Amino acid sequence: MNAEFIEALDQLEREKGISKDVLLEAIEAALISGYKRNFHSAQNVRVDMNRHSGQIRVFARKNVVEEVLDPRLEISLDSAKEINPTYQLDDIVEIEVTPADFGRIAAQTAKQVVTQRIREAERSIIYRDFIDREEDIVTGVVQRADARYYYVDLGRVEAILPHNEVMPNERFKHNDRVKAFITKVEKSTKGPQISLSRTHPGLLRRLFELEVPEIFDGTVQIRSVAREAGYRSKVAVHSIDENVDPVGACVGHKGVRVQTIVNELGGEKIDIVRWSEDLSEWIASSLSPSKVTSVTVFEEEKMARVIVPDHQLSLAIGKEGQNARLAAKLTNWKIDIKSESEADEVTDELEVPTKEEELAPSIEQEDQE
Template sequence: MSKELVKAMQVLEEEKGISRQVIKEALESALALAYKKNYDQAQNVEVQFDENKGTIKVYSVKEVVETNYDSTLEISLEEALKINRAYEIGDKIKFEVTPKDFGRIATQTAKHVIMQRIREAERENIFEEFSQYVDEIMTGTVERQDHRFIYVNIGRVEAIMPLGEQIPSEQFEPDQRIKVYVAKVDKTSKGPQIVVSRAHNDFLRRLFEQEVPEIYDGTVEVMAIAREAGDRAKVAVRSRDKNIDPVGTCVGPRGQRVQAIVNELNGENMDIIEWNEDPVVFIQNALSPAQVFKVDFNEEAHACIVVVPDNQLSLAIGKRGQNARLAARLTTYKIDIKSESSYADYLEEQAALALEAQAAAEAAQDQDSTDDSVVEARDQAVEAEEAVLEAEPASDQ
């Protein structure tokens, strides 16, 4: 058994990447459990496996106490001193108790526990390895697909791409190689679960880093992304170097850079706009390709009314409201788009409402004044009546 274990440890270390120390500790723990199960539950047992000699020894560990000891767990100081005069109270003494038939029983009992510990160690290795790839792009091979997930082989493990992380328009064939974004790595009872995505905003961010060196080195920054995966995306960029045009840099010569990203995303349309710290300019840019006439802010509500020429209204809103929706996500403002003519009507309505409110306020003020006069007259009448009542007894006298 011992020689086979040593060989197995070597194979596991070489092929599975599990250190010998981890395997040795798992083995010794399992053998201690095996001994206690088959021989003596009460003992404090320690097992030592010598890799070099290939030997397994079982020890009963007892603590040195003064008197009144439990013989299975303790030894009196008097008895301990007979073994070695150096022992003191609190010391631990090991007594070998290896049974002659322990090899057979240990092999049968410990196998399951050893394999379980080894699996746990291997899972931990995988978790630590792939946790380093979170927020990165990896290339994998599509293995299969069901109604919930696409299963992607990314090396030592199979990652899952949930429905919400998939681009709805994409279809893949088995064995097809694809790029994926590692969204997270979770620990589960069945081992590490790696969740990958192609719909995540940061997948697009990483693709830009791969295709645009100026983004990778920090000269150009991706400031915000709004995306309806597979259909259209808006990407706001800015340059740290005033001599570099951030939009042109991302588009690339003859559009080659952005086209490479569009191809990777199977035709997802890409609007690259220049970010600006002035929200008016940023919102105007975000609604591109529509022209913006005016931006009217309500900072308290973090909202704005955007006025566009009448012939630009449909373009500004976009198909099924997509352009306006993406612009709102990109800028984080609630955007209400109006044409110039409807905005004029809106201003008239607001003016009329303001006049009505003013008239109502004035009427309320007049009513308050009238009410005050009535109360004052009533008070004066009461005072006069009281004066009369006070005067009548004096007249009778």
Template structure:
């Protein structure tokens, strides 16, 4: 029996990841609870379970006191009764009596069972929470289990996860049994246990998919600078290489487009534009508006806004359907972008009576050097006293002083005053 018990605990440990020690503690607590249910108190009971053999020993413990000092016979024993059991007992000794758990009543046994089951459930929830918390923001593969009120529930093996409506790709169908790659967005603690929240629309899903498909990104040779995504429709991703010998665009696209195609297939034909990140913001903005060609970019660093000029026939391409291309480029660069065709730009110059050089000046920012001390500005006097005669100099000083009357009196009384 005990061997079977230990074997069952080992099986639970393997399947659920719950330590045997947790189950032993749960069982000890259950036996104490059932003893209390049966005898009305748990103050005088101790439980000992051998971790190797599974042998369970339950003892009722009573303190031996003088006959007249007995207050609670459930936790105390008179010295007279103790002497009947063993003449060696003295006042203050502890008497232990072994109890067979099998003799507990049906209600007590049911209480023990509930305590053990609840403790195992709590332990399993804690294990699942810790396991999935460590995997937040990672790719996870799940199988559609059911769809309820717009939310999709996925079977992750050890637990169930939810894909809320606001994290789904618009227009994507989720049928029972279908498998998807999802981003593990968040793990919440609830009264019903850990709730795992998934996402198919988050930009980080694109990042993780590229890390899976492109070894250069997972190795850190090629890095992703930023991602702008409108899930189910289009995504722009800016990349750069830390190794001059590695082409970041070619690495992401792969041979005959195999790498990017695998990602597009996983996202059910969502369009992906891969652009090169440049430190020069004007070049980066031009790249971000791909596939449109860009003639000129006027950037205002202070306001993070840019005026972009594109060929007349490329204007609609640069803006995109319902402004999508321009909107994604703005998100990718984190800049406000105003797009004009060549004809519109020339009309703008004519209307505002500006030249192209004037536009450059308007968008440029004059920076003050950090070490420049503006408080040391020297103000030249309007009149130079060196160019005045002696009498004119004295009159200039008198006129500039607030106490001019006092100075005049002093000059009249002091014959030795010299300039």
């Protein structure tokens, strides 16, 4: 070990942000283990590394006692006073025991410690960078795939994109660029593990934030998102500025803004609806593009009964119930959809007198007679 090694540690501190003192302490701790392992020593030792020259010295630490029972750990008071007359009982005496060829072991050990600490520091830096980007969008390159995952290169780290987090119509090949949503960042023994998704509703939310300046600056707010990835989504928006149309801002001139997002999601259909504080209006809007005749809200059951024109019923329900299902997810309310004719039939049934009601007048007449 020499001064050049110390200069290398200084450079590491500047470039990697790894504290020189922390590295030196780690090297000294590793050298103690190395000394005991290579020289079969069980004694208590201390390794000292000069912070300027890099010189390494090993000291055996012995406790001053009246009667020595273990010479590896203890020294008599008389022997201690021969070294320094000021020593007293229970003091610690340090005796240099640096082996002649300890430099070779020290160099090898130091290299291993520094390499390990650099790797740990880099992993820690990457983890800190990506933990702050959780629930954000990243773009990477697909490197390989197996039965469970696509492995996506994000530059300094490789992320995993599970096959069940990819839209049904998507298949990626080697070197394909992919934009995905970071769902989770975790520490592991091999460094940070980053999980991605292409199906998460957060991906749609972030894409709108990137594409629509009014959402990015907070003028237009996304109040809710419901998504069946690869098929259809609903996004509820609200403007805090009455002069800004939230739906129009998201659609863009000739639909260019929303079309950019649709293209990114492989043609997934996106309904942009207007959020409202009025629950009836909000639920009616959530069933867009169908028209709604009336909405009856049952607060306790958190359910709404929606009446739509007969010709709008299939549109309100959607293919395989998709429109109604997404509206329920978007509003977090149960929605019972009926056509006007179905609603009239229910009303008529309620108005038809029961058999007992029909008999009641005749019974009253008989009593009067």
